[in-house]
Amino acid sequence: MGDDTAIIRGSSRRHWLVTTDLSAEGVHFRNGETDARDIGYKATVANLSDVAAMGGRPHYLLVALAIPKLWSPEEIDRVYEGIMRACRAHGVELIGGDTSASKQGLFVSITLIGSVPPGHALRRDGARTGDLLYVTGTLGDSRAGLQLLTRRRGQTTSSASGLSSAHRQYLIGRHLRPVPRLQAGQVLAALRLATAAIDLSDGLSGDLSRLCEQSTAGAELDMHTLPCSVPLQTYSRLTRQDAATLALEGGEDYELLFSVRPGNTTRLARVAQRLGCRVTCVGRVTAKRAGLTLRRPDGRTVPVPVASYEHFRS
């Protein structure tokens, strides 16, 4: 435990990774607002991302569904369609599951089985003082996409109405159809480049805090280095939000955060294009007593706000 994914010692050639994630209606998604295919897809990606954070390859999937009477067989088929789309994209085979009635709300519980060569698994507890912190891709897009989706119903005129359709679709797509960083995780594991890794499901601040706790370490983030996409920058300007704060606190990006020894950063730069996505250095690992700090653009250092992503509740 500790890592979201358990390791089972298999043969001398591979160890198994097992992870399970549960998505609940009204907590992770709402019926009628989310295409049922996106519910299935995203529930699957949450698991794939856990395996990516260990540097593993995903193989087999089991799905347990609790289905309320309100959900039609067609809608349930669409949930499976989304699950199968995520499976096909990453060569994963659906091997079993269970269905049950539900008095209230759809529940999607997914178990994913992957593998990693013995000794290769990325863990959360290996970050050491002086290591540099990197993230894959860009951060905060998913949170912006969620805001666009949920604002659509309440507010008829939105301050984000100046956003181009392409930017809007990009941000919503990043929220509904995130891409697990399996290739990046596998390359980092195979080359033993990461001393620790975690996937960003709850937001950078929350997941960094988790990684540091497991590694008995502190961390300093450089706020101006947090990678923000052009659509996010445009969106945050229009909505008068700070893009770096969205990047820091927004969850469900499913990017990887990992630490690298200073002596290995040149090697990382050399293999960067094999990771399948951009990587950005966002800070460094410090002693535990230094806590989690954020270096602001003006040079001041403040504690990292611990408000990590909370699933919406009404």
Added chain:
Amino acid sequence: MGDDTAIIRGSSRRHWLVTTDLSAEGVHFRNGETDARDIGYKATVANLSDVAAMGGRPHYLLVALAIPKLWSPEEIDRVYEGIMRACRAHGVELIGGDTSASKQGLFVSITLIGSVPPGHALRRDGARTGDLLYVTGTLGDSRAGLQLLTRRRGQTTSSASGLSSAHRQYLIGRHLRPVPRLQAGQVLAALRLATAAIDLSDGLSGDLSRLCEQSTAGAELDMHTLPCSVPLQTYSRLTRQDAATLALEGGEDYELLFSVRPGNTTRLARVAQRLGCRVTCVGRVTAKRAGLTLRRPDGRTVPVPVASYEHFRS
């Protein structure tokens, strides 16, 4: 798929079994009526029983819980206590899981990983015409226990009031704390005595129908041979119910139903005491076109009623 448990090819020494089961509040249990420990215990046994039906050994467990605000941390601890009790009893290690908020109702999703030597797994599709059908233990106790639990609230005077406290506790215990037939499954698999096997979670009639469908076979059950415990016989007499009907249609006994070639019944009798429970011959496998039939005590043959166990819904 087809079997509730998936097989993953592991090393030359063992294959992995993976099964997942979901229990939902208001469907499988009700808050306040069931001790939270029994909820956790029973959800675990449902998975252990799936592995027993494959002849496997259970090893690792993952638990995903969706927790409503109404449930206190103490109650959730009791759910885990029940899970751990079932795990300890069978040498199973809890290796991971996930928790989530729930808008309505507790959901318990359990994934169990077991193993079986290659080629040993019991399957559902191997029953052939002429094979004899056996069940472990006694049938119908769990349904009677459920009736005793649910009648307690509605009816102040019950026709079962003449039941001794020991018999009442036995039947309720069989409903709340069933024992998975792991030893029996492992011995049947190791000695290659069963041509097919399934665990009785939905009731003999329903699960026999499933086994026959997978094996492309029919079956004839001898009604007078269905093994009924003394407490069940007493209870059914007092409540004017037919014990054999409870044995046939009552679910959640978690006994095993298996088929044995006629030439192997003597071997089965010789090793019976190694199974850890009684076994009873209850019928035989027939051609598919003969369907599922029931030989009544008067010698008449009638179709097996297909009404299998339905989880209580209100």
